[in-house]
Amino acid sequence: MNSFAQAEIKPGTKILFANVPADGHFNPLTGIAAHLKSIGCDVRWYTAKKFEPKIASLGIPFYPFNKAFDISADPDPDKIFPERAKKKSQLSKLKFDMIHVFILRGPEYYADIQEIYQEFPFSLLVADLTFAGIPFVKEKMNIPVVSINVIPLPETSKDLGPMGLGLTPATGFFGKKKQNILRFIADKVLFAHPYRVMKKVLASYSISPGGSNVFDILIKKSTLSLQSGTPGFEYQRSDISSHVHFVGPLLPFSSKKIKTRWSDERLLQYKKVILVTQGTVENDVTKLLVPTLEAFKNSDYLVIATTGGGQTNELRKQYPQANIIIEDFIAFEDVMPFAHVYVTNGGYGGVLLSIKNGLPMVAAGIHEGKNEIAARIGYFKLGLNLKTEKPTAEQIKKAVTEVLEKPEYNHAVSALGMEFQSFNPTQLVTQHIASLLKPAGEIKRLKQRAFVSEIYE
Numbered sequence: 001m002n003s004f005a006q007a008e009i010k011p012g013t014k015i016l017f018a019n020v021p022a023d024g025h026f027n028p029l030t031g032i033a034a035h036l037k038s039i040g041c042d043v044r045w046y047t048a049k050k051f052e053p054k055i056a057s058l059g060i061p062f063y064p065f066n067k068a069f070d071i072s073a074d075p076d077p078d079k080i081f082p083e084r085a086k087k088k089s090q091l092s093k094l095k096f097d098m099i100h101v102f103i104l105r106g107p108e109y110y111a112d113i114q115e116i117y118q119e120f121p122f123s124l125l126v127a128d129l130t131f132a133g134i135p136f137v138k139e140k141m142n143i144p145v146v147s148i149n150v151i152p153l154p155e156t157s158k159d160l161g162p163m164g165l166g167l168t169p170a171t172g173f174f175g176k177k178k179q180n181i182l183r184f185i186a187d188k189v190l191f192a193h194p195y196r197v198m199k200k201v202l203a204s205y206s207i208s209p210g211g212s213n214v215f216d217i218l219i220k221k222s223t224l225s226l227q228s229g230t231p232g233f234e235y236q237r238s239d240i241s242s243h244v245h246f247v248g249p250l251l252p253f254s255s256k257k258i259k260t261r262w263s264d265e266r267l268l269q270y271k272k273v274i275l276v277t278q279g280t281v282e283n284d285v286t287k288l289l290v291p292t293l294e295a296f297k298n299s300d301y302l303v304i305a306t307t308g309g310g311q312t313n314e315l316r317k318q319y320p321q322a323n324i325i326i327e328d329f330i331a332f333e334d335v336m337p338f339a340h341v342y343v344t345n346g347g348y349g350g351v352l353l354s355i356k357n358g359l360p361m362v363a364a365g366i367h368e369g370k371n372e373i374a375a376r377i378g379y380f381k382l383g384l385n386l387k388t389e390k391p392t393a394e395q396i397k398k399a400v401t402e403v404l405e406k407p408e409y410n411h412a413v414s415a416l417g418m419e420f421q422s423f424n425p426t427q428l429v430t431q432h433i434a435s436l437l438k439p440a441g442e443i444k445r446l447k448q449r450a451f452v453s454e455i456y457e
Contacts, residue, residue: 009434011040016122018109018131020102021048021065021072024279024349025128028150028228030253032126034058035426036433044120046113048072058253063116068108071101075283090367091190094164098194098214102132106201109133110140117141123437129154132198135221139207144436146429147222148250151348152229152372154215155244157237162186163215166371166387168379169235187212219244224432229352232419233376245432248423249352254333262334264325270302272404275335275359276343277306277350285311287390288364290318292343295397297321304339306330332357341400345389346370346377355382358417360409362399364391381412 017033019025026047037043037060045055046063048070055062071080078085081100087093110133113125125137129147138145154163161167161179164186170179187195191213198217199209211217219225224243227234228250267273276292278285289305293315296303302323307315309328316326332350336342336357344350346365351373354361361383363374371387378385384399391399403409 009036009039009041009430009437012042013040013124013437014042014120014122015044015124015126015433016113016116016120017043017045017047017060018113018125018127018133019047019051020105020128020130021050021070024347025130025150026051026054027252027349028250029126029128029148030054030058031251031426032148032429033060034253035430039430042120044116044122046109046116063112063120065108065112066115067111068105071105077101094367095191095194098191099197102130103194103198103201103214104132106132106136106198107205110136110205113137114141124433126433129215129218129222129225132218134218135202135207136205138221138223140205144223145221146433146436147218147225148429149219149225149227150250151369152376153227153234153237153240153244155219155225155237155241156183156211156213156216157235157239159237159239160235162190163372164191164369166366166375168375224436226429226432228348228425230416230419230423232416233355233380235376235379245428246423247428247432248425249356249420250425250429251349251353251356262327262330266302266323266325267335267338270323271300272340273302273304273335273338274341274343274400275304275306275332275339277308277347278310278345279308279347279350283308283310285315288343288345289315291391291393291396293319293324293326294393295400297324299323304330304335341383341403343396343400346373348373351377352420355413355416356420358410358414360403360413362386362396362403364388364396380416381408382416383409383413 015036017029019029033043044061044063049064050072052062074080084093084096087096113133125143125145127134127145127147129149134145134147137143160169162183170176195213198214202209209217210220226245226247230246230248274296276289278288293303293305297319298321304325306327306329312326312328332353336353336359339359342354342359342361344361344363346363361377363377363383364386365374366389374385377383383403386395386399
């Protein structure tokens with residue numbers, strides 16, 4: 001019996017949602033927000049104006065960035081930050097983004113949220129983990145914060161290497177020693193500058209950092225940190241924080257209303273179906289779409305490519321073959337049940353959907369944390385990790401062929417998909433939030449009753 005199984009959220013409870021303005025940080029929160037609204041909570045949302053139509057479709061009031069700089073105003077970050085274009089290496093760009101896209105926005109978010117509070121005195125903030133306003137709301141406003149982690153768990157662990165390098169767990173004495181050294185280098189050298197900036201920003205508001213890197217600060221400053229996914233898609237840790245909880249795959253809200261599903265008669269005409277996408281952000285089609293289309297054009301495999309709206313017509317002209325379908329967007333729940341392999345750059349939402357559908361993968365992604373996701377795909381035998389951003393057509397063909405021919409990948413992803421099905425994400429998130437909003441004494445009594453019930457079950 002769960003220790004908070006009897007906890008309920010009172011109707012009318014005021015809850016504010018917030019997110020960094022990126023689809024991958026917004027979409028996983030929509031199902032939670034819609035559910036909380038459906039049970040009577042007064043839910044409102046603070047984020048960039050680009051998300052206003054989607055929030056309105058959920059029937060949720062919207063607060064736009066006011067004092068906060070909107071980093072989503074242009075899809076090209078080099079146009080928003082011209083100085084970013086001068087950075088030559090991916091590491092230097094990553095550190096720049098950590099500071100200018102995330103850390104420096106914290107005080108601006110705080111200023112906006114203080115104004116929102118005057119009109120909407122919320123009892124709880126629910127935000128994606130990278131939302132830099134978390135420490136300010138919890139420490140300065142004394143309001144509990146539930147962070148939703150929409151990437152692999154980034155918390156530092158003595159059992160693992162540093163987050164961000166795409167390392168799998170080491171075995172043996174020397175491997176573990178190397179991990180220790182790399183964690184030190186990552187904190188004290190590679191990502192020391194972003195940490196110093198965040199520490200300085202927080203200190204100016206009399207907030208102690210409480211962690212040795214940016215992600216640890218945000219996790220430690222969260223009252224609860226809820227991890228999208230399940231333990232089976234995360235490396236073993238002996239030191240995970242007690243306030244970090246897995247809640248199953250958090251996927252975008254989907255209306256239960258009857259809708260026209262995407263379909264194509266060719267789905268049943270070919271030997272195998274390959275689904276390939278680069279997500280909604282990556283606009284360089286030569287990285288993944290072109291080599292996959294090139295590898296299987298004129299074959300007895302059906303290739304379905306989704307572009308996210310980038311160069312769709314150009315690709316259709318370049319690949320007019322009968323076994324190729326190219327669309328801006330196809331709902332994955334419509335196509336994944338027919339697919340046999342998913343070729344992905346490692347977007348977390350798409351990967352979780354692939355696992356849910358028991359669909360093995362070929363992953364080719366490194367930047368924006370994709371290497372961490374791809375590393376887990378390879379480590380847990382859910383598919384192959386090509387360890388590159390730009391695979392050749394031959395690499396794609398070889399990897400897809402191996403995934404199709406070796407049953408171990410299907411077995412592993414099917415087993416993890418079953419674990420996914422055993423989690424009820426909206427219920428778990430709701431229970432965690434309910435337990436957090438209960439008075440301390442009532443929580444204690446609930447836990448005591450649950451403990452007694454467990455003894456006699």
